[in-house]
Amino acid sequence: MSLSGRVAFVTGASQGIGRACALKLAAAGASLAVAARSQEKLNALASEITCSGGKAAAFPLDVTDEEQIKSAIKAAIAQFGKIDILVNNAGITRDQLVLRMKRSDWDAVLQTNLTSAYVSIQQVASCMLKQRWGRIINITSVFGQTGQAGQANYSASKAGLIGLTMAIARELGSRNITCNAVAPGFIETSMTAALGAEFKENAVQQIPLGRAGSVHDVAHAVGFLASEEASYITGHVLKVNGGMLMG
Secondary structure, three states: OOOOOOEEEEEOOOOHHHHHHHHHHHHOOOEEEEEEOOHHHHHHHHHHHHHOOOOEEEEEOOOOOHHHHHHHHHHHHHHHOOOOEEEEOOOOOOOEOOOOOOHHHHHHHHHHHHHHHHHHHHHHHHHHHHHOOEEEEEEOOOHHHHOOOOEHHHHHHHHHHHHHHHHHHHHHHHHOEEEEEEEEOOEOOHHHHOOOHHHHHHHHHOOOOOOOEOHHHHHHHHHHHOOHHHOOOOOOEEEEOOOOOOO
16 A cells, blocks of 8 residues: 555644654655644654655644644645645544533634644645645544534534545545544543543453554554555544444
8 A cells, every 4th residue: 555655644643643644655655744732743744754765844833723724734734845645634622512612612623623624625625626636534533423422522523523534525525535434432632531540441341352443553554545445435534442332
């Protein structure tokens, strides 16, 4: 699955799933524009990629700021000449039961997880349309498909990404631009590391494969959807959940 000559822009790339996706795409030959809030972590990631013989540049940004997204993508296109692959991975949680959830926590999660994806897609679309080739991959969640108590904001944002994925797939498909989503289940990340041992044990018991997933499991799926091998797949939600949700 060679991505030689392709340029990928990955949000939330400083750690976890985003970082793993960036490394996977770089290993396949793509040049990487990595974006997140942490300049230090981005620089370390870009250095790791370049030291392995790849090409990468860091673009610090807060995805809740529309102007920062526009500036970062414009700068990435200026540096690399184009963007072929967009991975919308940036995401946060602000968990609370809906009766106690603050409007600010609702807004923050929707802005980060959903609105930023819309803005990013809007900014890369013209470049992809001109070259008649593009891969847009949105990182959603199993909870965008099943819902989750205490995560009304998070579940709504991830369900929204699925709807956005399908709409964009229909709008841009005629120009050889695919748009798909990857829906991870219970993945070992810094976000899940803060959960209690009992919660993790109960979660694993609901997974037919009997284990939590790794960030690499998700990155492999993203790498496939970014490749030519996935050229006839669009508007699809690829479940990476160990069987936690089927059908």
